[in-house]
Amino acid sequence: MVLNLIDEDALTRAAEGDSEAFGVLYDRYVARIYNYIYYRTGNQHDAEDLTSRVFTRAMRHISNYQDRGVPFSAWLYRIAHNLVANWHRDNSRRQEVALDDTYRTGSDGELPESVLMRTEEEDTLLSIIHHLPEDRQQLLILKFVEHLSNAEIGRIMGRTEGAIKSLYHRTLLSLRDEIKKVTMVIY
């Protein structure tokens, strides 16, 4: 059954032109890639557009994919990373920070003032995250959105587990410092 194929077998078949095998890989990774792009771009429309481009490109170049100990997901993230970088370059003049309100909902019974305050706080933190270097943004998304372990993140980002742990610590420290700076400016 095609659905039960492991990534490597699905890849081999997809490279031979089996579109159903590619469909299996698509089903497995589309939500993850979408999430990554969504948090990097900050809006649903561009996330959909870029996700579409990632998979179109992957489908076109699947025969060129060579397993060098790098998982297929890492290859997809690499394509997504490059497309997002191009997108940021093209939109460098545009201010794009706040996320869509699509997924922003206050819990039942929450006062509008507290929802507003929470949203402002979230926007500030997201804005700070968007100003971090790309590798740190990627790390935070893979850790908190995808819930991947340091080892898995390391495989995707091409670094050792120790390097990821260290990068994560440095990222948290710089985030904390940035938050302090912003808070001092506001108050």
Add this chain to the structure above:
Amino acid sequence: MKILLPWKNKKITLEKDLRILEKRLSSILKPVDPHPKFIRNLRYKIVGKHQQKILGLPAEKVRKGLLVAGGVISFTVVVISGIRAIVTILGALGLLQLNKQIKESPKVPPQSAA
């Protein structure tokens, strides 16, 4: 009474700060669900146009079905061809036999009119 050394106290504050920050990050960076219609349409765009779907059956089943149907048709053609060959051979043998009988039978002179 426990005395906290200033540098130790600083370390505790840092760890506490980072824990709070991690909590805030996990409350903000939550997985989002892409729109199902988008997922469906993109799948069709990428995979669907290459996929041979007949009556909603997956391509593999269609391929197997076509293979079996092809096999059955080929087998039928072979059987019919075999029967036709046998009939042709038998017919040819019959003709030869008849020809032989005609040749072997004595010739009767034509009777002249009285």
